Structure formats: structure tokens, C-alpha cells
Amino acid sequence: xxxxxxxxxxxxxxxxxxxxxxxxxxxxxxxxxxxxxxxxxxxxxxxxxxxxxxxxxxxxxxxxxxxxxxxxxxxxxxxxxxxxxxxxxxxxxxxxxxxxxxxxxxxxxxxxxxxxxxxxxxxxxxxxxxxxxxxxxxxxxxxxxxxxxxxxxxxxxxxxxxxxxxxxxxxxxxxxxxxxxxxxxxxxxxxxxxxxxxxxxxxxxxxxxxxxxxxxxxxxxxxxxxxxxxxxxxxxxxxxxxxxxxxxxxxxxxxxxxxxxxxxxxxxxxxxxxxxxxxxxxxxxxxxxxxxxxxxxxxxxxxxxxxxxxxxxxxxxxxxxxxxxxxxxxxxxxxxxxxxxxxxxxxxxxxxxxxxxxxxxxxxxxxxxxxxxxxxxxxxxxxxxxxxxxxxxxxxxxxxxxxxxxxxxxxxxxxxxxxxxxxxxx
Numbered sequence: 185x186x187x188x189x190x191x192x193x194x195x196x197x198x199x200x201x202x203x204x205x206x207x208x209x210x211x212x213x214x215x216x217x218x219x220x221x222x223x224x225x226x227x228x229x230x231x232x233x234x235x236x237x238x239x240x241x242x243x244x245x246x247x248x249x250x251x252x253x254x255x256x257x258x259x260x261x262x263x264x265x266x267x268x269x270x271x272x273x274x275x276x277x278x279x280x281x282x283x284x285x286x287x288x289x290x291x292x293x294x295x296x297x298x299x300x301x302x303x304x305x306x307x308x309x310x311x312x313x314x315x316x317x318x319x320x321x322x323x324x325x326x327x328x329x330x331x332x333x334x335x336x337x338x339x340x341x342x343x344x345x346x347x348x349x350x351x352x353x354x355x356x357x358x359x360x361x362x363x364x365x366x367x368x369x370x371x372x373x374x375x376x377x378x379x380x381x382x383x384x385x386x387x388x389x390x391x392x393x394x395x396x397x398x399x400x401x402x403x404x405x406x407x408x409x410x411x412x413x414x415x416x417x418x419x420x421x422x423x424x425x426x427x428x429x430x431x432x433x434x435x436x437x438x439x440x441x442x443x444x445x446x447x448x449x450x451x452x453x454x455x456x457x458x459x460x461x462x463x464x465x466x467x468x469x470x471x472x473x474x475x476x477x478x479x480x481x482x483x484x485x486x487x488x489x490x491x492x493x494x495x496x497x498x499x500x501x502x503x504x505x506x507x508x509x510x511x512x513x514x515x516x517x518x519x520x521x522x523x524x525x526x527x528x529x530x531x532x533x534x535x536x537x538x539x540x541x542x543x544x545x546x547x548x549x550x551x552x553x554x555x556x557x558x559x560x561x562x563x564x565x566x567x568x569x570x571x572x573x574x575x576x577x578x579x580x581x582x583x584x585x586x587x588x589x590x591x592x593x594x595x596x597x598x599x600x601x602x603x604x605x606x607x608x609x610x
Contacts, residue, residue: 212355255522416563420543423436474500478557479557
């Protein structure tokens with residue numbers, strides 16, 4: 185991998201290190217909360233309802249966070265978010281220490297975590313490109329993906345071991361400790377002020393971002409294809425029950441980690457993606473292959489085959505993510521980056537959260553856990569094919585033209601900003 189951004193940018197190095205450590209701990213909690221709900225209720229629908237609790241605040245806060253990220257110091261927003269997430273982890277720790285942990289509190293924390301995430305993540309995604317040189321963006325995006333994949337592989341695997349070995353309070357305590365590193369690193373990062381002549385946070389500013397996204401078929405395609413794939417093909421709410429069928433709590437972390445292993449393999453072998461210019465077509469193919477992998481998970485009765493199918497699905501999802509990120513980077517002007525990051529966040533979180541509810545509901549029918557998974561995979565493939573037919577311009581999108589389009593949009597905005605600026609003294 186190209187490590188140039190880590191060598192040349194002190195601030196990006198701090199963000200990378202702090203985010204990697206904090207992300208590792210956060211994925212431990214990400215696995216532990218559904219496990220705790222499943223342990224208390226023994227009901228897949230109750231686990232799926234966690235997704236609803238997270239979705240509702242995200243639908244609002246992602247837009248708010250995006251507008252704030254285009255107006256305020258992005259570093260301050262990210263650091264404030266880390267403080268809030270650390271405090272919420274402390275609440276989970278106290279709840280786990282009680283004689284009878286409160287189920288309702290788990291849902292409240294899930295909703296508040298999504299609220300904070302909606303405020304923080306657009307600022308983080310808009311801040312990172314400002315910390316490196318433009319020519320270093322491809323390497324930076326790969327490093328960001330690699331950092332996330334390390335957390336997604338290591339966090340759930342460690343969570344499974346901790347859940348089976350110690351009290352849940354210790355699991356949450358481990359996550360709380362990781363926030364120390366991220367907060368220290370973010371404190372050392374220099375300020376990241378907003379772009380010149382930034383739009384004030386308002387409904388009008390949010391609508392501007394939405395209009396821009398709607399005007400670009402290539403952006404709409406990335407959102408809709410990913411939402412479809414995750415809605416039908418995201419069975420994470422069923423992992424605690426799938427683990428019970430395949431080996432118990434000790435393998436729960438493996439189910440969460442397997443897709444991330446596939447993502448990491450795809451990232452480490454992704455040099456070929458630079459030679460492909462039909463980015464929309466690749467997003468469609470990769471999304472369909474994700475669905476194929478999920479079908480295999482639902483039909484499998486062996487742990488090794490289930491993990492293999494999840495790994496395959498994770499690799500396909502990463503390929504889709506690479507090309508979606510390229511399209512976003514090539515088409516979004518900097519002055520809209522925060523607001524569009526909020527819209528992107530909705531696209532890649534709405535599907536999985538609703539998918540948890542869908543899988544939980546279907547698992548309560550005669551289909552059961554396995555049927556809910558493989559039927560969802562089939563619907564994912566069918567929905568992807570339908571969207572490909574409905575979005576021909578997205579399917580034909582050629583990345584060779586992407587950078588020229590972005591440069592034209594940036595130049596037009598800068599010219600308009602200069603025209604609005606008050607004249608100086610003569």
C-alpha cells in the first residue's frame with residue numbers, strides 16, 4: 185500500500201492512529217450491544233429494532249452534521265463527537281454493572297450513538313481530504329479503508345473472545361479505554377477551518393446539497409444500489425442466533441469479522457481498480473455479488489462455509505465501496521463535501537439499519553433464520569438488476585470524465601464566491 189500520506193502529513197497521521205484505535209474499540213461495542221439484547225430477550229425482532237432506533241435520528245442528524253461540517257472547524261466537530269461517544273460507552277458500562285441491566289437503556293444509547301455519529305462522521309469525511317495533498321487522495325482513501333477493516337476484523341473477533349470469557353462490563357470498559365488515544369490525537373491536530381465563504385447551516389443549505397445530489401445520476405446510482413443491497417442482504421441482526429446454531433458465543437465475533445476479512449483482501453489487491461473506468465458498472469456487479477454471497481450464508485449449515493461466503497460477500501462490498509468512493513471524490517465540490525458526506529452517510533447506513541429490521545421480521549416467519557438470510561440475498565440480486573435497468577446513465581458512467589466535471593463545478597463556485605465578495609478599498 186502507498187503510505188505516503190502517513191509520511192507527509194502529521195495531522196493525517198494523528199487522525200489515522202487515533203481513529204484506528206478508537207474504531208477497534210467501537211466495533212467491540214458494536215457486537216456487544218446486539219448480543220446483550222439477544223441475551224435478555226431471545227428475540228431476533230428485538231435485536232432488529234436496534235436498527236430502527238439508530239435510523240430515526242440518523243435521518244435528521246446526518247443533514248445537520250453535513251451542514252455544520254461545511255461551516256465550522258471540522259476538527260472541533262470530530263473531537264466533540266469522540267467525547268460524546270466516550271460518555272455513552274460509560275453509560276453502557278454502568279448499565280452492565282447493575283444487577284439487572286435495563287433493556288430500554290440499550291435502545292436509548294443506540295439512538296444517541298447514531299445521533300452523535302450523524303454529527304461527527306460528515307465532519308470526519310470532509311476533514312480528511314483537507315489534511316493531505318490532492319494527489320495523495322487515492323492513497324488516503326485506501327488507508328482509511330484499511331484502518332476501518334483492521335477495526336472490523338479485530339474488534340468483533342476480540343469481542344467474541346471477551347464476551348465468552350468475562351463479564352460484559354469489562355467489554356465496555358475496554359472500548360472506553362480506546363477513546364483515550366483518539367481524544368489525545370485529535371487534540372494535537374491543527375484546526376481545519378471551513379472553506380471560504382461557507383454557507384451558513386440552514387434548511388436552504390441542506391436543500392442545496394440535496395439538489396446537487398439529485399442532479400447527478402451517478403451519485404443517485406451509488407446511493408440507491410447500496411441501499412438496496414444492504415436492505416435485502418444485511419443479516420447482522422441474526423448473527424447472535426446464527427452463532428448459536430453454528431457453535432455458540434465464541435464464534436460470534438468470527439461472523440462479524442469475516443466480511444471485514446474479505447474487505448481487507450479486496451483492498452490489499454485493489455491495484456487493478458485504477459485501470460477500470462466504468463465505475464457505475466462495477467458498483468452494480470459488486471452489489472450483485474454481495475447478494476450471491478449472502479445467499480450462500482443462508483443456505484450453509486457449516487461454519488467454514490458460512491465464513492467463506494461472508495468473506496466473499498465482504499470482498500464484493502469493498503469493491504463496490506471503492507468505486508462508490510471514487511465517484512464521490514470525482515464529482516463532489518469541496519464547498520459541498522460536508523453536506524454530501526451526510527447524504528452518503530444516510531445511503532450506507534440506512535440500508536443496513538433497515539436490513540436488520542427486515543431480517544429480524546422475516547426470521548420470525550416460517551422462513552426462520554436461514555431462510556430470512558438467503559431470501560434476502562436473492563432479493564438483493566433482483567433489486568440490483570432492476571436498478572441497473574432503471575439507471576442507464578449511472579451504468580454508463582465513465583470515470584475519465586469525472587475529474588473534469590468536478591473541476592468545472594469548483595471553478596464555477598469560486599467564481600460566484602468572488603463575484604459576491606465586497607469590493608476592497610480603492
